[in-house]
Amino acid sequence: MATLELNQIVKSFGSVDVLHGISLTIESGQFVSLLGPSGCGKTTLLRIIAGLENVTRGGLRIAGRDVTNVPPEDRDIAMMFQSYALLPHMSVRENVRFPLRMRKRGTRSEQDQRVQAALETVQLGHLADRMPRQLSGGQQQRVALARAIVSDPKILLLDEPLSNLDARLREDMQVELIELHRRLGLTTVFVTHDQEEALSLSDTVVLMNAGRIEQVGAPQEIYAAPRTSFASEFIGSANLIPVKVGETATGAQAILPSGEIISVAPGSEPCQKAHLILRQEDIKLQPVQTAVQNGFRATVETRVFLGARIRYVLRLGDLRIKCLAPGTDIFSPGDPVAVSVPESRAQIIEA
Amino acid sequence: MRDRIEDLALAGPGILLLALAFVLPITEMLRLSIVGADGGLTVEHFARFLTDSYYLGIVWRTIYLSVLITMICAVIGFPLAYVMARVRPGLRLWLIVLIILPLMTSVVVRTFGWMVLLGRGGLVPFTFWKLGFVGRNFTLMHTEAAIVIGMVQVLLPFTTLSILGVVMKIDRRLEEASRTMGASFFATLRTVILPLAMPGILAGSLLAFTLSVSSFVTPSLLGGVRLPVVAASIYDAATKTLEWNFAAAQSVILLVGVLLALTPYIKLSGRRHG
Numbered sequence: 001m002a003t004l005e006l007n008q009i010v011k012s013f014g015s016v017d018v019l020h021g022i023s024l025t026i027e028s029g030q031f032v033s034l035l036g037p038s039g040c041g042k043t044t045l046l047r048i049i050a051g052l053e054n055v056t057r058g059g060l061r062i063a064g065r066d067v068t069n070v071p072p073e074d075r076d077i078a079m080m081f082q083s084y085a086l087l088p089h090m091s092v093r094e095n096v097r098f099p100l101r102m103r104k105r106g107t108r109s110e111q112d113q114r115v116q117a118a119l120e121t122v123q124l125g126h127l128a129d130r131m132p133r134q135l136s137g138g139q140q141q142r143v144a145l146a147r148a149i150v151s152d153p154k155i156l157l158l159d160e161p162l163s164n165l166d167a168r169l170r171e172d173m174q175v176e177l178i179e180l181h182r183r184l185g186l187t188t189v190f191v192t193h194d195q196e197e198a199l200s201l202s203d204t205v206v207l208m209n210a211g212r213i214e215q216v217g218a219p220q221e222i223y224a225a226p227r228t229s230f231a232s233e234f235i236g237s238a239n240l241i242p243v244k245v246g247e248t249a250t251g252a253q254a255i256l257p258s259g260e261i262i263s264v265a266p267g268s269e270p271c272q273k274a275h276l277i278l279r280q281e282d283i284k285l286q287p288v289q290t291a292v293q294n295g296f297r298a299t300v301e302t303r304v305f306l307g308a309r310i311r312y313v314l315r316l317g318d319l320r321i322k323c324l325a326p327g328t329d330i331f332s333p334g335d336p337v338a339v340s341v342p343e344s345r346a347q348i349i350e351a
Numbered sequence: 352m353r354d355r356i357e358d359l360a361l362a363g364p365g366i367l368l369l370a371l372a373f374v375l376p377i378t379e380m381l382r383l384s385i386v387g388a389d390g391g392l393t394v395e396h397f398a399r400f401l402t403d404s405y406y407l408g409i410v411w412r413t414i415y416l417s418v419l420i421t422m423i424c425a426v427i428g429f430p431l432a433y434v435m436a437r438v439r440p441g442l443r444l445w446l447i448v449l450i451i452l453p454l455m456t457s458v459v460v461r462t463f464g465w466m467v468l469l470g471r472g473g474l475v476p477f478t479f480w481k482l483g484f485v486g487r488n489f490t491l492m493h494t495e496a497a498i499v500i501g502m503v504q505v506l507l508p509f510t511t512l513s514i515l516g517v518v519m520k521i522d523r524r525l526e527e528a529s530r531t532m533g534a535s536f537f538a539t540l541r542t543v544i545l546p547l548a549m550p551g552i553l554a555g556s557l558l559a560f561t562l563s564v565s566s567f568v569t570p571s572l573l574g575g576v577r578l579p580v581v582a583a584s585i586y587d588a589a590t591k592t593l594e595w596n597f598a599a600a601q602s603v604i605l606l607v608g609v610l611l612a613l614t615p616y617i618k619l620s621g622r623r624h625g
Contacts, residue, residue: 050527051530051531052527052530052531071530071535072527072530072531073530073532073533073534073535073538075531076533077531078531078532079528079531081524081527081528083522085522085525085527087525087529087543088525088547089547098529098532098542099532102529102532102533102534102538102542103532103533147532151533157531
C-alpha cells in the first residue's frame with residue numbers, strides 16, 4: 001500500500017508524442033481507473049508506472065521514493081496482463097510462487113503457505129498442481145490475480161484484465177475485484193476502455209484522451225458533471241448539441257440550431273457558441289399530442305430494442321438525438337414525438 | 352477430392368528419389384560391411400575397427416570434439432538468437448543475412464580462410480604473439496582447437512536459426528510479467544526464456560551434433576592427417592587403401608552412433624512438445 005505520484009510525464013515514441021505531461025496523485029489504498037478510447041495513452045501510462053517503458057521527461061514516485069529510473073523488478077509492484085501472461089512451463093503453484101521466489105520472500109514453507117492462501121483467495125486452491133494450459137480462461141485469470149496479490153505489492157496494476165472474459169464471467173470478476181480491493185486495500189490502477197467497468201469499480205476515474213487527462217473525479221462526478229465535450233460524449237455517450245446560450249429573468253436558456261428554446265441548469269453563462277449536453281436516459285418521450293414542457297417536437301428515425309429499454313434516434317432538423325426510453329414507450333419510425341428535458345439535467349459546456 | 356492414388360502420384364517422384372539416393376546406397380553399405388574377402392559373411396571389419404586402439408581413439412576424438420562443438424554452438428547461439436528475436440524487424444533481417452551469408456560460400460573456402468588466419472604468422476597467432484600472450488610465433492593449425500573453431504563457425508548458423516524460430520514464438524509479455532514479479536533481466540533469461548527455448552536448443556544441438564560427427568572437410572583441412580576423425584578415416588579406407596568393406600563397416604558404426612545419439616534427444620523433445 002502506497003501513494004503514487006506522477007509528475008509531468010511525457011512519453012514520445014520517435015517523433016510521436018503519446019503522453020503530453022501527465023500529472024496525477026493516487027492516494028494510498030485507492031482504486032483508480034485509467035479510462036479512455038484505444039490509443040489515448042492509458043496503457044502506455046500503466047507500463048510507465050510498471051517500469052516497462054521509460055519516460056521521455058518527467059518522473060514518478062511510489063511511496064515517496066523516486067522510481068523514475070528504477071527497473072520494474074525493483075519497484076515492488078504487481079501487474080496483471082490482459083493476456084494473463086502465465087508462465088506456460090510452470091504449474092499454477094509455481095506461477096504463484098514466482099514473485100516470492102524472485103523477491104526472496106521468506107522460507108520455502110512460508111512461501112508455500114502464502115501461495116496456498118492466495119490461491120484460496122481466488123478459490124483455486126484445488127487446482128494448484130495443474131498447468132496453465134489445462135485451465136479455462138476464467139481460471140487462468142484468477143491465477144494471474146493470485147500471482148499479482150501474493151507478494152503484497154505496493155501497487156497493483158491491472159491492464160484490461162477483464163476484456164477477454166465473456167459477459168457473465170466479467171460481471172462476477174468485477175464483484176470479486178471490488179471485494180478483493182476492500183479486503184486487501186491495495187493501491188490499484190486499472191486500465192480499461194469500458195466506461196461502465198470504470199464507473200462501477202473505481203474510487204476515482206481518470207478520463208484520458210489523446211495523451212492528456214480530460215477529467216479526474218469520482219465516478220458520480222464524472223458522470224453527472226462532465227467538464228469537456230469529450231468527457232460527456234465518452235461517458236454514457238451523451239448527445240452534444242451546438243447551441244447559443246442566452247439569459248432571461250427566469251434563468252439561462254439554450255437556443256437550438258432549429259430555433260427551439262430550452263431552459264437549462266442554472267449558472268450557465270450566456271455565450272454564442274456552447275454545447276448542450278443531453279444524456280440519453282434523461283430525455284423523456286411522449287405522444288405528440290402531449291403539451292411539451294421544456295422541450296421540442298421531433299420525429300423518430302430509428303428504433304433499437306434493447307430488452308428493458310429501447311433506444312430511439314430522433315431527428316430535429318439536421319440534428320440526430322439519441323435517447324434511451326423505457327421498454328413500455330412504443331413509438332414507430334416516422335412518428336412525431338414530444339420531447340421534454342428536465343431543466344436540471346440540461347448541462348451547458350463551452351464549445 | 353484427393354484420393355490415395357493421386358497422393359501416391361504426387362509423392363511418387365520424391366519417394367523414388369529417396370529410394371534410389373538413400374535406401375539403395377545404405378543397403379549396399381550394410382551388405383558390404385558384412386562381406387569378407389572370400390565373399391562369405393563376416394564381422395571381421397567391425398572387429399578390426401572396435402578392437403584397434405588407434406580407431407577407438409578416432410571415435411573418442413570425434414565424439415568429444417562434436418560434443419564440445421555442439422555445446423559451444425548452443426552457448427553462443429542462444430543469447431545471439433535471443434537478441435535477434437528481440438531487435439526490431441529491420442535489424443533482425445540484417446542479422447539473419449549476416450548469419451546465413453557464410454552458408455552461401457563453400458565450406459572449403461571458409462575453411463581455407465581459417466587456415467590462413469590460424470597458420471604460422473596468421474592473424475590469430477600473430478596477434479597473440481604481439482600482445483604478449485605467447486612467447487613466440489606459433490601455429491594453431493593441425494590442433495583440435497582449430498577443428499573446434501572452424502566447426503563452430505560452420506555450424507553456428509544451424510543452431511542459432513533453430514533457436515531463433517522458437518524464441519520468436521515466446522510471448523514478450525511473459526518477460527515483462529517476469530520483470531514486474533521481481534526477476535531481473537538475467538533471472539528472466541534463466542527462469543523464463545531458457546526453459547521455453549529448450550525445444551529449439553535441443554533441435555539445434557541435435558542438428559549441430561549430427562552434422563559435426565559426420566563432418567569431413569573442415570576437420571581434415573584444419574586438423575590434418577595426425578588428428579583424423581571417423582569421417583576422414585572412412586574416406587581414407589575408401590579412397591587411399593581401397594578397403595571398401597572396412598569403409599562400409601566404419602560407416603555403419605557412424606550411422607548407428609548418430610541414431611543412438613538421436614534417440615534420447617527425440618524422446619526429450621517429444622516429451623516437451625507433448
